Amino acid sequence: MFENLKAQPADKILALMQAYKEDPRDTKIDLGVGVYKNAEGVTPVMRAIKAAEKRLWEEETTKSYVALAGDPAFSDALIALVLGDAVERANVAAAATPGGTGAVRHAFEMARMANPDVRVFVSDPTWPNHLSILKFMGLPTISYRYFDNATGAVNFEGMLEDLSQAKKGDLVLLHGCCHNPSGANLNLTQWQAVVDLLLKTGATPMIDIAYQGFGDGLEDDAAGTRLVASSIPECLIAASCSKNFGVYRERTGLLMAVSQDASARKLNQGTLAYLNRQNFSFPPDHGARLVTMVLTDEDLRADWAAELEDVRKGMLDLREQLASELQRLSGSDRFGFIAQHRGMFSRLGCSPEQVETLRADHGIYMVGDSRLNIAGLNKTTVPILAKAIIDSGI
């Protein structure tokens, strides 16, 4: 039977991670996969998570099943983190999922259950896994203009023009903050314009928020998501804890469905639990429990927020350093967008051949679309990267 299988395309980001590992050069620099690394190149377990883990080991008395939607305390804590007081808690259905990816997948599933003819609007570019999941599910996608390679900024006029084609029954996928892969984001005025347009078209927004706290801070990074949730009758929000709690491998995410009243919420809640049951029954608990402990304990939460803030500021410093080094070497402001971008990524806007030159000649690994992971740099490697970029004719 299995001889009928067709070889599937590899995940380019994960293939790049492997190629980096196999490169014997000790001067190599990994700017590929979106994992935070400190100046020593280490992806640390956050202090508060480590402390919660110790406490959990001491206090946990059972590993029995929890619930199809996960622990309600996790939903409460993460809904509060993402949505603040933008919406009534009673109108939000939520279920824990294996990572943000699990939430993304179930958001698409839920949209299809509600409308078998759903079309999904996706930014150009978007996270490759959005596209591969949608393709696997056979859902039609329509891409909307988003990133302008020439300016390094959002093509907002193009975005609005393309989104005006959406209609009731369509899903419009938006990145909550720290757009992956471009690094270019909407300001709050632009979010408001998107909200107005969505209200006019009747399309349903879905927000993927995987980097809250990595851009302008925990509150600012959630502002667009909160505006959407409080202004539009229905929306889906897929949140990931992988990056901002550093619990990547624990697979910790939450899918939220915001509606207008308790009866809609009940239907949504039942649907989310049903989707979990069909696919894996109970979601992973360990990471969700650690996140809940951190968010609900005053001291752990303060320590986590402080560490996250250090991470965020460290990436901002690297952005500034890289932008000014490139300005010095190129004698122009054409790389100024690197300091404007937010989150872990920036897209340089150069050709795949130039990305390949950086890899072959300089041992610098970035994704083929010229996305670089800012957190893969440190103060010593920033000038090396800047020189390599200019030497490669970018």
Ligand code: PLP
């Ligand atoms: N959405 C985006 C845009 C991402 O970059 C990621 C990345 O890691 C995720 C969702 C989900 O990640 P995870 O499934 O590891 O929580």
Ligand code: TYF
């Ligand atoms: O975009 C990234 O690099 C992160 C990590 O299949 C990632 O989102 C990359 C590939 C993948 C899953 C996660």
